Each structure stands twice: as C-alpha cells, then as structure tokens.
Amino acid sequence: MAMQRTLSIIKPDATRRNLTGEINARFEKAGLRIVAQRRIQLSRAQAEAFYAVHKERPFYNDLCNFMTSGPVVVQALEGEDAIAQNRKVMGATNPAEAEAGTIRKDFAESIEANSVHGSDAPETAAQEIAFFFAGVDIVG
Ligand code: CMP
Secondary structure, three states, rough: OOOOEEEEEOOOOHHHHOOHHHHHHHHHHOOOOEEEEEOOOHHHHHHHHHHHHHHOHHHHHHHHHHHHHOOOOEEEEEEOOHHHHHHHHHHOOHHOOOOOHHHHHHHHHOOOOOOEEOEEEEEEEHHHHHHHHHHHOOOO
C-alpha cells in the first residue's frame, strides 16, 4: 500500500455539535495522521467552486447553502491507502446506508448534513488539498 494524502472536511452540522475532537479521534485510531488543519467559514464562492463538479445536480444549491451555514474544519489526512481508509471510516454518503461504527452512521443528520467529506480518488485528493492548503501548510 502506498502512502497517500486525502482532503477531509468536518461539516457545519458536526462543528455545530462540537464533534471535531470525536471525529478526529476516529481518523487517528484508523491510522490516519492529521498533517494540516484549519477551521474556516466558507464563502459562497468557495463552496460553489469546491463543489463545482455537482453544479448540475438538484442538490447543489442546498449543498452550498448548508456548507456556508457555519464553520467547517478542512484537513489533510495522511496514511497508508488514506483515500480508501478515510472513506471506510466515514461510511456511505447516505447515513441510512452507512455501516455501524462509521462516522456518518454515528453522527450524520441526513444525506446533506452528513458530517464529513472525503476525497474520492488520487486526482481529486490532490486538487482538493491544493484548494485549501499550500505546501508549507502541510507538515507530515
Ligand atoms: P460529499 O462527500 O461532501 O459530496 C457531495 C455532497 O452532496 C455529499 O457529501 C452530500 O453531503 C451532498 N448531497 C446532498 N444530497 C445528495 C444526494 N442526493 N446524493 C449525493 N450527495 C448529496
């Protein structure tokens, strides 16, 4: 397995309920290292640009509203096979379909307010990390 980095976002539903530490503990217990982290308020333009791939989807506008409704924690996670490992720890996008013990099963409120985002492939991970972090911000 190769060492990888992936972009993670702790979403407004989770920061509102003060779950950042509990979610970070799940990542660390799964062998993922938080190598960059920042708590920010996304602007509308940032949310629209970050989720541009979903522009034509019916949920795009609501998703951008939700992602700007409160602070988020953006982070780069590093580890063996980090993209897949993070997706396993997060669980399915829809919490109703997520496996027991996953972040989304335990914490998500809905398919939209699903507590965390994680990159889905190496190319998107590189793009998404660069969206929020400069190289000097990441300390492995
Ligand atoms: P995320 O991994 O951040 O990527 C896109 C987000 O769109 C997804 O998590 C959900 O929060 C949100 N979303 C809202 N409705 C849907 C839907 N019907 N299908 C997929 N994603 C949705």
